[in-house]
Amino acid sequence: MVNGTARVADGVLESDSLLTMLRERLDLPGSKGACEQGECGSCSVYLDGVLVCSCLVLAAQADGHGVLTVEGLADGDRLDPVQQAFIDAGAVQCGFCTPGLVLAAHDLLGRHRDPSDLEIREALAGNLCRCTGYEKVLDAVRLALARRSR
Amino acid sequence: MTRLVRSITEMEGRFEEKWVLVSDDEPEAWASDRPLAIVGHETPRTTGPTRVSGAARYTTDVSLPGMLHVAALRSPLAHGRVTGLNREAALAVPGVRAVLDSTDTLSFRSRSGPLYAEPEHAGALLAVVAADTLVAARAGVKALALTIDPLPFVIDVDEAFRDQRIDGEIAEESRGDVDAALAGADVRVELTVETPTQLQTALEPHGAVGWWTEGELTCWVSTQGIFDARSELAKRFSVAPERVRVVADFIGGGFGAKQGAGVEALLAVELSRRTGRPVRFINDRHGEQLDAGSRPATRQTVRLGATGQGDLVAIDSEVLTSFGMTGWRAVNTPAMTLYRCANARGVEANLKLHLRQGNAFRAPMVLEGVTAVEQAMDELAITLGIDPLDLRRRNFVDVDQPSGLPYTSNQLLACYDRVAELSGWVGRDALLEPSEDGLLRGMGCATQIWWGGGGPPSHATIRIGGDGIATVVTGIQDIGTGTLTAAQMVAAEELGLPLDRVRVTGGDTRPNVYGPVAGGSQTSPSVLPAVRGAAAEVKRTLLQLAGDVFEAAPADLDLVNGRFRSSDGALDEPYTEVTGKLGNATVDGSGMRGANPDGMRANTFGCQVAQVAVDPGTGEVRVEHVWAVHDIGRVINPLGARSQVEGGILQGMAFALSEEVAFDPTTGVPTNAWLDDYKIPSIADVPAMTIAFVDVPDTALNNVGAKGLGEPPIIPTPAAIANAFRHATGRRALALPLTRARVVETLA
Known part of the structure; x- marks a missing residue:
């Protein structure tokens, strides 16, 4: 299951990562590959509800499991509140790291009702961004939290 | 009309x-x-929804029917001679469609390379393999079974200087009589500092998709210049520019390194021409960190002479840059322009080393120059017993001294005042009081100059x-x-x-x-x-x-x-x-865009103050707060502008604290060309940041009154941090970054 739909991927090699399968076989290039070593977090997806680096998961390991990618976060045209907060706070520059950061922030908000600044930093420390300086990413998470508590 | x-x-x-x-x-x-109703008001970016939903298509996302993937074979040595490549074995790998190495006659012209038989830096391209899948292409690279003989290499600055391995002429610019002025100065300081090799590390690596069809060329390139890329492709492949289309809808960062078409596009197009298929060539991270360029390391000696009141009478700067085999020279720009001084001299040499050619990285050369000059100014202020900001105000200059031309606008003095007010600068010595957490705190400042008109x-x-x-x-x-x-x-x-x-x-040359x-x-x-x-x-x-x-x-x-x-x-x-x-x-x-005004120079200015906390036991330096005030003319979008400054500060902070390419002296090969060992900052490292602009439109420059902002915010951050470290500890580290080992050594 990928983003709520049963998918069959053709031509997947034994050595292919989940990231490669999503990008090259299932036409879901929203998840990005920037290091292929689990350092940058750009490839973050949910696997059975757990945030993983899809470059470190074999495609075969996802067989029969549920995957949620950035493409599956919005409800049709309605963006997820975390996505909207990233736009409104100006947390997006080049945007290459954004899918991973959005999912990591979404995961944090799903696990924590009211995370402290330290907990936000801890949760997002595995997602590298080279443009923004992260200040607006912190703003985005705080904005999403504030909107949720309203 | x-x-x-x-x-x-x-x-x-x-x-x-x-x-x-x-x-x-x-x-x-x-x-x-x-x-104004819209300009000057915070505006979220127009492509925000596309980017947060994963719908944005970067070059690395372009996928076409029948597309081939490219893997690269790179030199494992800083200098060597290829003695064996098994092309037949690579071509025999199922799915491999083409192999190129230095023995192939390419259909485009190139002064050197892009595929080398005698590589002169680690990571240089030796061969590329195109295959139906990336896995097959990588298997093809392995099957090439490279054998390579090592050749002597030089990466050490002292050895290179001793052997006079100098690229072209040593550049020298001067005005007045520096030697006499230095000799006659009331006060003199001399400082030698080293700055590190820093890698641009855009999250999207360099890459391209080339598609050659019946004399028409379409190329998706992760580039900062689609029209430069078009010219380059048209010229190299001898096609009319009208028949070349370059597309870059979304680019995953560049920071200076992504100029023109790049070797990835040239080789993707070459392979497409040979195979009749579209070809995608994206650097893997290791290839990107080895061979996409860098901010070259420098060693700089700055001598300043001043009157007892703090008026500069002499600036003398000598620079050695570790550029690779060739490069350009601009490190002395700040020495020649930043402060009023009748006697100034800049000498600058590029050393020929077996390193990947340096290239543009956000404020190339000027960041390095400011990092040295502004630390020397700090030493001068300490020697004179003058407030470092007052010393800078005192030596403010409102003309571009090398040309003698006035600036279209210059709000630097207002930047000084505002950053002092925001940071509580005058009370900074209170930070020197012993603190409960045992950390040593201090505050430092630095000035920014850059073009940007x-x-x-x-x-x-x-x-x-x-x-x-x-x-x-x-x-x-x-x-x-x-x-x-x-x-x-x-x-x-x-x-x-x-x-x-x-x-x-934007991002398409077709219109x-x-x-x-x-x-x-x-x-x-x-x-x-x-x-x-x-x-x-x-x-x-x-x-x-x-x-x-x-x-x-x-x-x-x-x-x-x-x-x-x-x-x-x-x-x-x-x-x-x-x-x-x-x-x-x-x-x-x-x-x-109209012409620039005659007889004027357009520059951006600014000043940043940094506060650091140093753990004398572990050598850890944390930047606690950075205050930044810049003059960029009219601010069009404050939301985007502040984000630019935040990103610049963080890259500058990393230059001062953690980013540095380390080389194995026995092989000349970088030892940290990955993301797990080359430390770019994460969200956990972010200091508090206070950002303001002296928002005065530059009406002499252009009809919207705006100057640029890409480069300015990174420029003063490293020197401000180094000066804050000096304030906190009483010591100056003579090389950046301020790694724990270096700090412990400096404080010993």
């Missing part, structure tokens, strides 16, 4: 006189005190049709800076339409509307005046049409926030009452 005029253009301090097309109808600059040529067109949507066409590419959003804002402002009635495009490379902080001050010119022409026509529809005098009408209004208020109608009658017709306008 358009005319061709001779005009001086500037790119990162390189001046050139050329013919440029200008318009007599260009709007007057917005007056400084004129209230932009200039011609830069063009834009705007078309509005029956649906009332105005489409702005530009030839710029948004590498993450938000310039397309700024273009949308300027167009909406001038047209008098709501923001959501304006769409803006043939020229825009400059995203470099030198020139995009906004170049393209925004052109956008405004195009919008003014469309608006003039719309007012005339409104006169026809409403039977009013066009001169008596205005278009404000999407409504036509007469000066007496009697008429107040939605603009769609006019555009709705266009049917399939369109109203078009075109605009172009």
Whole structure:
């Protein structure tokens, strides 16, 4: 299951990562590959509800499991509140790291009702961004939290 | 009415006189005190939804039927001679379609390489393999079974200098009599500092997809300059530029390293031409960190002479740059321009080393120069017992000294005042009191100078049709800076339409509307005046049409926030009452950036203050707060501008604290060319940041009053941090970054 739909991927090699399968076989290039070593977090997806680096998961390991990618976060045209907060706070520059950061922030908000600044930093420390300086990413998470508590 | 005029253009301090097309109808600059409805107000970026939803397509996401993937074989040695490559074995790997190495005659011209038999740096391309899948291409690279003989190499600065391995001439510029002035100075300081090799590390690596079809060439390139890429491809492959289309809808960062087409595009096109298939060549991270360029390391010695009151009488700067085999020289720019001084000299040499050629990285060379000069100024202030900010104010200069020309605008003194006020600068010595946590705290400052005035040529067109949507066409590419959003804002402002009635495009050469490379902080001050010119022409026509529809005098009408209004208020109608009658017709306008003012220099200025906390036990340095105030003329979008500054500060902080390529001295090979061992900052490292602008439009420069902002914010951060470290500890580390080992050694 990928983003709520049963998918069959053709031509997947034994050595292919989940990231490669999503990008090259299932036409879901929203998840990005920037290091292929689990350092940058750009490839973050949910696997059975757990945030993983899809470059470190074999495609075969996802067989029969549920995957949620950035493409599956919005409800049709309605963006997820975390996505909207990233736009409104100006947390997006080049945007290459954004899918991973959005999912990591979404995961944090799903696990924590009211995370402290330290907990936000801890949760997002595995997602590298080279443009923004992260200040607006912190703003985005705080904005999403504030909107949720309203 | 358009005319061709001779005009001086500037790119990162390189001046050139050329013919440029200008318009007599260009709007007057917005007056400084004129209230604007959209410009100057926080605006989320136009492509936000596309980017957060994963729908944005970067070059690395382009996938075409039958597309081949490329893997690269790179030199494992700093210098060597290839003795064996088993091409047959690689071609025998299932799925492999083509192999190229240095023995192939390529269909494009290249001065050297791009595939080497005798590589002169670790990571140099030796061969590329194209295959149906990336896995097969990588298997093909392995099957090549490279054998390579090592050759002698030099990466050590002292060894290279001793052997006089110098690239070309040693550059020297000077004014006055530096030696006499130094000898006669009341006070002298001398400081030698080293700066590290820093890697751009854009999250999207360099890459391209090339597709050669019947003499037509389409190329998706992760580039900062689509028109430069088009020229390069057309010239190298001997095709007319009109038959080359370069597309870069979304670019995952560049920071200077992604100029022109790049070797990835050249080889992708070559392979496409040979195989008849589209070809994608994206660097893997290791290849990117080894062979996509760097900010080269420097060793700089700065001598300052001053009067007892703190007036500079001599500046003397000597620079050795570890550029690779060749490079350019600009490290001495700050020494020659930053402060008023009648006697100044800059000597600069590039050492020929077996390193990957350095290239542009955000404020190339000027960041390095400021890092040394501003630390020397700090030492001078300490020696004189003068407040470091007062010393800088005292030596403020309002002309560009090498040329003798005045600046179009210079708000540096206001930057000093504002940053002092925001940071509580005058009370900074209170930080020196012993603290409960045992950390040593201090505060330091540094000044920023950079060009960033932009200039011609830069063009834009705007078309509005029956649906009332105005489409702005530009030839710029948004590498993450938000310039397309700024273009949308300027167009909406001038047209008098709501923001959501304006769409803006870029990143494609096909419309043939020229825009400059995203470099030198020139995009906004170049393209925004052109956008405004195009919008003014469309608006003039719309007012005339409104006169026809409403039977009013066009001169008596205005278009404000999407409504036509007469000066007496009697008429107040939605603009769609006019555009709705266009049917399939369109109203078009075109605009172009005017010439820069004669006899002036356009520069950006700023000042940053940093506060650090040093753990003397572990050597850990944490930046607690950075205050930044910059003069970039009119601020178009405060939201985007602050984000630019935050990102610049963080990259500058990393240059000062953690980023450094380490080399194995026995092989000359970088030992940390990955992301797990080359430390770029994460969100856990972010200091508090306070950012402000001296928001005074530069009305002499262009019709929107904006200067650029890409480079400025990274420039003063490292020196401000180094000076804060000096304030906190009483010691100066003679090399950056301030790693724990270096700090412990410095404090011992």
